[in-house]
Amino acid sequence: MSIPHQLERADLLCKQRGVRFTPTRRNVFTLISGYQGAVSAYDLLDKLKELEPNAKPPTVYRALDFLLAQGFVHKVESLNAFLFCEHFDEHHPMQLLICNQCGLVVELHDEAINQAFEQQAKLNGFVITNQSIEAHGQCRQCQTTERQC
Numbered sequence: 001m002s003i004p005h006q007l008e009r010a011d012l013l014c015k016q017r018g019v020r021f022t023p024t025r026r027n028v029f030t031l032i033s034g035y036q037g038a039v040s041a042y043d044l045l046d047k048l049k050e051l052e053p054n055a056k057p058p059t060v061y062r063a064l065d066f067l068l069a070q071g072f073v074h075k076v077e078s079l080n081a082f083l084f085c086e087h088f089d090e091h092h093p094m095q096l097l098i099c100n101q102c103g104l105v106v107e108l109h110d111e112a113i114n115q116a117f118e119q120q121a122k123l124n125g126f127v128i129t130n131q132s133i134e135a136h137g138q139c140r141q142c143q144t145t146e147r148q149c
């Protein structure tokens with residue numbers, strides 16, 4: 001999906017939710033949506049500085065907090081990085097497959113995995129407040145490239 005279209009969808013959601021989609025938030029949204037995989041806050045800051053020379057780390061972190069709260073991005077805990085969510089207008093279960101070689105991150109939405117996880121938590125008397133299910137390995141593309149070498 002093209003970036004302007006995503007921006008329009010995000011704009012509409014913010015209006016519906018009564019939250020402010022400020023220029024900085026929009027800039028960070030646009031930057032992060034241009035990445036294939038996950039991106040760190042500092043890489044985003046470098047890019048943001050090209051648009052907003054006065055941007056500081058808190059500028060980026062505040063914008064990311066907003067985007068996380070709105071569900072526009074996901075946090076990749078094991079990489080301490082952020083991932084643009086393609087389907088941000090629906091609430092969804094999430095599991096991540098992360099390629100150690102090329103950095104590709106595949107977002108899965110398997111309700112059964114989440115339910116099993118929650119079920120096990122319940123059996124242990126545990127209430128989950130936030131969860132991340134992340135697996136590291138090699139993507140299909142990287143496995144093929146390796147075999148050809």
Ligand SMILES: [Zn+2]
Nearest residue numbers: 085086087107
């Ligand atoms: Zn998502």
Ligand SMILES: [Zn+2]
Nearest residue numbers: 099102139142
């Ligand atoms: Zn890969």
